[in-house]
Amino acid sequence: MSDRLDDIYDDHILDHFESPYHKGHLPCPSCAHSERNPICGDQLTLELQIADGKVQQAFFDGKGCAISQAAASMLCEHVEGRAVEELRNMPAKQMLDILNVPLTPSRQKCGLLGFKVLKTMLYSLDEPPAEPAK
Amino acid sequence: MSATVRDVPITAAAIRGEFPLLTNTAGGDRPLIYLDTGATAQKPQAVIDKITECYEHFNANVHRGVHPLHERITAELEASRKKIAAFLNTRPLDELDLLDDVSEIIFTSGTTMGINLVAQSWGRQFLKPGDEILLNPLEHHANIVPWQMIAAATGAKIVWCPLTADGRFDLDQFDKLLSRRTKMVAVTAMSNVLGTLPPVGEIVRRAHAVGAKVLIDAAQSAPHAPIDVQAWDADFAVFSGHKLYGPTGIGVLYGKLELLDEMGPFLGGGNMIDEVFDDHSTYKRPPFKFEAGTLPIAEAIALGTAIDCVQAWGWDVIHRQEQALLEACHERLEVIPGVTIYGPSVAHKGAIVSFTVEGIPAHDLGTSLAQRGIAVRASHHCAKPLHKCLGVDATTRASFAAYNTLAEVDALAEAIVNTQQMFFRRRG
Known part of the structure; x- marks a missing residue:
């Protein structure tokens, strides 16, 4: 039983939970979005700095369970340097692969909260911004 | 079949033995440790069997036909209603009321519906702008949101009574907030988070002194302690079957008959009417006035079985x-x-x-x-x-x-x- 637990709360999850990557706020984000997981009260805000059609910087802030917060931290690492268009097409499966721990359906909601915030934000952008005028 | 009252007190271990889910090891090498009764109680075999028996042996709609199945299931349902009335220690009704099948026990889908029924039906009729509904932070959302909704619709106001530092109901604060403006005090008999047991009888006494009505949310207390509506002098009391070892989808609203008689219906539909004309309808007396549509019949009957079990334990x-x-x-x-x-x-x-x-x-x-x-x-x-x-x-x-x-x-x-x-x- 305990080996399955160690699977979920693997070192890389606890690392990101205890020492998150880019937790905080951007001074002038291109876009920001917040969502909550009403089941367990996870809260998450994601802020992106977008230029040249790419995410230059990503920061998150929030509170909640280790899975949701670690996932947001890992997502910030993942999106930086990537094209907005590529991220728009990122499947949920890829986020779960990044997490790389076995999650039950209810815990997947935690693991995918940041991903959901990202997708909602990117879809609500009218068009890929920051295609600089030629 | 229903549980029987034993001569020798039952042991807690024997009670446990009546719950198949708790002794089932099919999911692994050891049985589940179930510490979530506050969310829903597990079901004893007798309750599970009763539901099967209803569907296998006397499934029919109630109050609507003359064939033997209908007679049988109506008798079972009304027997369950009487068991519930006794379980809540309701007062005996007038003989003429009994001939009319009048009852203070209304079947609902659960606590949430019971509170919504009172808030919408009683509240819409009796709440005016400036009236106050007194709540406290121990309440479940089911005993908060329906009152917010009716307050918004009528202009009444929600007033919050703070708790003591250790999370108990604060009677001193309560006294300070009670006034002639207080029309409804909605209070839990047991907090679903802290386990706090507000002094329900005393709360009712003080509320009645200013003319307020009191609704007791007994959802959480029901499996742990008796609901005595006469001792409490409660105007309304609600609970859910599924927290009392019974089925989901069924619950009970108790109301004092004179209040229920004054209140308009909540849902309109079949079974709740006396006469239906082109432009209006007249309604039956309680409980049927508040039981539009087909009830979860097997669940209502099996709730009676759950009460048999509790009384046998x-x-x-x-x-x-x-x-x-x-x-x-x-x-x-x-x-x-x-x-x-x-x-x-x-x-x-x-x-x-x-x-x-x-x-x-x-x-x-x-x-x-x-x-x-x-x-x-x-x-x-x-x-x-x-x-x-x-x-x-x-x-x-x-x-x-x-x-x-x-x-x-x-x-x-x-x-x-x-x-x-x-x-x-x-x-x-």
Whole structure:
């Protein structure tokens, strides 16, 4: 039983939970979005700095369970340097692969909260911004 | 078949034996440790069998036909209603009312519907702008939101009565807030988070002194202690079948007959009417006025069976076992560093223990306990105003019933310590 637990709360999850990557706020984000997981009260805000059609910087802030917060931290690492268009097409499966721990359906909601915030934000952008005028 | 009253007091171990899910090891090598009765109770075999019996032997609609199946199922349903009336110690009704099949027991889909029914039906009729509805932070969202909705519709105002520092109902604050403007006091008989037991009888007495009505939310208290509507002098009382070892989808609203008679219907439809004309209708008397449409009939009948079971076990045995579990749980958890238990001391609460573990979010703790075979609830427990008072977003809740064992309490304490070891393993 305990080996399955160690699977979920693997070192890389606890690392990101205890020492998150880019937790905080951007001074002038291109876009920001917040969502909550009403089941367990996870809260998450994601802020992106977008230029040249790419995410230059990503920061998150929030509170909640280790899975949701670690996932947001890992997502910030993942999106930086990537094209907005590529991220728009990122499947949920890829986020779960990044997490790389076995999650039950209810815990997947935690693991995918940041991903959901990202997708909602990117879809609500009218068009890929920051295609600089030629 | 229904449980029988025994000469010899039943033991808690024998009670446990009546619950197939708790003795079933099919899901693994050991049975589930179920500490989530506050969310829903497990079902004894007699209740499960009764539902099957209804569908296998006398399924029909009620109050609508003359064939033998209809006669049988109507008799079973009304017998269940009478059992519930006795269980709640309702007063005897007038002989003429009884001939009309009048009853103060209304079947609902559960506590939530019962409160919504009173808020919409009584509230719409009797609340005016400036009237006050008195709530307190112990309430479940089901006893908050319906009142907010009717307050918005009528211009009435919600007034919050603060708790004592240890999470008990504060009668002094209550006295200060009660006034002639107070029209409704809606209060739980047992907090679903802290286990707090508000002094219901005293609350009713003081509310009645200013002319207010009182609704008692007995959803959480129902499996742990008697609901005595006469002793409480409650105007309304509500509970759910599924927390009382009965089926989901069925619940009960008790109301004083004179109030129910004055109130308009909640839902319109079949079975609740006296006459239907082109432009209006007239309605039956309670309970039928409030029972539009087809009830969850088998569930209503099986709720009667659940009450048979509780009465066969006896409140003494239930209370003794739950008190032992509660005391043991406090003793075991209080000595674990980092554990904070919320709410009053054991002497002032029922068998619920909500706690946090420092450094471990409630949802992660809940997952970790689940993987060690222990079912608890980890969330705000549909009581956000209370969690705001406690200053935490979520807690983990262990809630007990007489079918739980002291060994399960030990397993909970051990699993918390093991979770801490796992979560903090890199801290040396």
